[in-house]
Amino acid sequence: MIQVMDLSKSYDQNEVLKHISLTIPAHQVVAVIGPSGSGKSTFLRCLNGLEMITSGAITVNNHHLNATESKKKQQKTIHRVRQDTGMVFQQFNLYPHKTVIENVMEAIIVVKKQSKEQAKTIASQLLKRVGLQEKEDVYPSKLSGGQQQRVAIARALAMEPKIMLFDEPTSALDPELVGEVLKVMKELADEGMTMVIVTHEMRFAQDAADRILFMADGQIVEDAEPKKFFSDPSTERAQKFLAKVNEF
Amino acid sequence: MDLIIDNIPFLLKGAYYTLLITVVSMFFGLIIGLITAIARLKGNRFFRNVARVYVSIIRGTPPLVQIFIVYFGLVDFGIELGSLTAAYIALSINIGAYVSEAFRGAIQVVPAGQTEAALATGMTEAQAIRRIVIPQAIRIAIPPLGNTFVGMLKETSLVSVIAVTELMRSAQLLIAQYYVYMPFYLTIALMYWIMSTVFTFILNKLEKRLSVY
Secondary structure, eight states, rough: EEEEEEEEETTTTTTEEEEEEEEEEOOOOOEESTTSSSSSHHHHHTTTTTSSEEEEEEEEEEEEEEEEHHHHHHHHHHHEEEEEEEEETTOOOTTSOHHHHHHHHHHHHSSSOOOOHHHHHHHHHHHHTTGGGGGSSOGGGGGGGHHHHHHHHHHHTTOOSSSEESSSSSTTTTTTHHHHHHHHHHHHTTHHHHHHHEEEEEEHHHHHEEEEEEEEETTTEEEOOHHHHHHOOEEEEHHHHHHHTOOO | HHHHHHHHHHHHHHHHHHHHHHHHHHHHHHHHHHHHHHHHSSSSSHHHHHHHHHHHHHHSSSHHHHHHHHTTGGGGTTTTHHHHHHHHHHHHHHHHHHHHHHHHHHHHHSSSSHHHHHHHHOOOOHHHHHIIHHHHHHHHHHHHHHHHHHHHHHGGGGGGTTTOOOOHHHHHHHHHHHHHHHHHHHHHHHHHHHHHHHHHHHHHHHHHHHOOO
């Protein structure tokens, strides 16, 4: 479903991602963890073109993106990639001037060119799925962080993506609101959605993910099953990180 | 006092033209300003520079000079405009530059995450700007635009010099007829003040209504 080949990303002289290669098959749930500044979010943002790659190639759902191609060609590919990919952000990024249901309907109308009625039906179903059907006509500012993030998930699902990307979806939430968002994500995972999740929620990574990518200094240091990773990490870097996390 | 009351219809007609010029110029100014702001922020180098030079020239020259160029200057190129048309054109171009600055500031205040969210759902950049960024920017821009609007109302008095009989020139005509100054000037000052206040009031209401979220 996703294939990354020798991907590097630099800002000026600063190399944030260094020669990353990996393959993610369909229906796999991948948790990307690691210390801040390790390039996790940048990696995720490269997958749907919010960051342009400096070198290497990415294939997402048969769309081939290569850093050697012209910028225009890459933009075209990225636009197609985004149609198949949903993304959920740390800060939710809901449209504040639109109601909850309008947030979800927007892309169905604008990108998929479906009628308002169709969009409304689809959006209603999605909001029901994330447990917010009674909030349809409310503005996002009236919702809690957890509710906002669930709307954001519904909005991403509106495009019927084959892949969902999550960029620290619970990091901006109050602790008691984390659970409701993780629950929705777990349901998605159980339904077989291909997911790449950048997260600091170790327990969730352990429970819901099929695979852990541990990143440090712009590289994938460890790539393992959750059980193996959390009980017996093979690199010193991962051991240190887990020891720090477990202090709390 | 009788003098004023007798001539109120004439002054009101002047006030009507003042309002008309303000609203028409503001309407076109908003369109020019929005296009200019987008050109400056998202255009390629050519459009960016054209927009920048336009704003710089308009903001760096007196509006009176701009009005004279449009009304008298263009005659040299065979373009003879009626005074009201010239007023519309000159003031629209003038106000467009100021409006673009208000829009530019507002567009920059809309968080980058909004565009990213829209792009991530598969929108093109143009769709993201039109559907997500601009509607939010307009709300943010209302207070500075309100100031520009009230400023415009007062600036229309300048077009009296090209014989547009708006409020200012109405007073001048009456003064030329009766040889009394103060009553007429005080009256139109009061009328300008009332119009400004009403505008400000309406804009405040509009701002409140649009900030429901």
